[in-house]
Amino acid sequence: CSTNELEGTTILVTAGGTQESIDPVRYIGNRSSGKMGYAIAEQAAHMGAKVILVSAPTSLPIPSGVDFISVDSAVSMQEAVEARYNDVNVVIMAAAVSDFRVLHKAEQKIKKMESMTIELVKNPDILQGLGSKKSHQILVGFAAETEHVIKYGQDKVAKKNLDMLVANDVSKSNAGFNVDTNEGYFLYPDKEPKEMPNMKKSDLARHILREVIDLVANKHS
Ligand code: PMT
Numbered sequence: 420c421s422t423n424e425l426e427g428t429t430i431l432v433t434a435g436g437t438q439e440s441i442d443p444v445r446y447i448g449n450r451s452s453g454k455m456g457y458a459i460a461e462q463a464a465h466m467g468a469k470v471i472l473v474s475a476p477t478s479l480p481i482p483s484g485v486d487f488i489s490v491d492s493a494v495s496m497q498e499a500v501e502a503r504y505n506d507v508n509v510v511i512m513a514a515a516v517s518d519f520r521v522l523h524k525a526e527q528k529i530k531k532m533e534s535m536t537i538e539l540v541k542n543p544d545i546l547q548g549l550g551s552k553k554s555h556q557i558l559v560g561f562a563a564e565t566e567h568v569i570k571y572g573q574d575k576v577a578k579k580n581l582d583m584l585v586a587n588d589v590s591k592s593n594a595g596f597n598v599d600t601n602e603g604y605f606l607y608p609d610k611e612p613k614e615m616p617n618m619k620k621s622d623l624a625r626h627i628l629r630e631v632i633d634l635v636a637n638k639h640s
Pocket of ligand 1: 435436450451452453454455456493512513514515516517518542543544545546547559560561562563564575587589595596597598
């Protein structure tokens with residue numbers, strides 16, 4: 420059912436796993452299906468927000484009522500997000516962004532050979548860039564961790580200047596990448612962590628958005 424709790428709020432959501440080209444037919448990717456980010460975009464639209472979904476390639480249908488921007492690499496995602504940053508109230512980065520890209524992309528398909536080496540260079544950290552120039556926006560990140568979930572998540576809250584971070588333990592088979600459920604902790608710069616038990620990604624999305632409503636209200640008070 421639809422509500423209007425987020426009416427008047429523009430939320431940019433990123434989703435999916437970025438793809439870094441090696442040659443015209445191959446890329447370096449990751450296991451993100453886009454399910455978490457799409458669930459957030461869909462629920463935010465149901466709650467009355469204006470939603471911009473910046474998505475790396477996925478096999479999911481585009482949620483109705485969202486403004487959809489298709490990207491592939493981390494750099495193209497960064498361009499799409501930064502171009503809209505001033506006009507949004509909230510950014511929620513659920514995308515799994517590649518930390519590296521291929522230094523020399525081959526123009527033609529690489530032929531078979533006995534062995535090969537691909538040189539990678541560091542990608543920009545999109546969220547950290549947004550955090551360093553934050554003004555009116557609420558910034559929500561995700562952290563995909565396999566150990567020390569709270570500690571590593573809290574380090575990211577501070578480093579990226581976030582208002583909230585969803586730390587998920589991706590070592591569990593019913594959480595994180597490419598499943599319909601998720602669990603973890605909500606972390607904040609100035610509040611105790613909140614534990615989120617395992618639940619459907621659509622339910623977790625609603626919990627995240629309720630936190631966002633509070634964060635937006637507190638920012639204006
Ligand atoms: O798509 P699903 O299959 O549903 O899976 C969901 C998910 C596991 C991908 C999602 O819940 C999740 O955890 N997304 C973040 C994954 C990730 O890249 O985590 P990270 O710890 O490497 O990055 C921390 C934060 O910085 C993230 O918000 C990420 O979007 C952002 N980041 C990371 C690297 C980079 N170069 N730029 C970024 O902006």
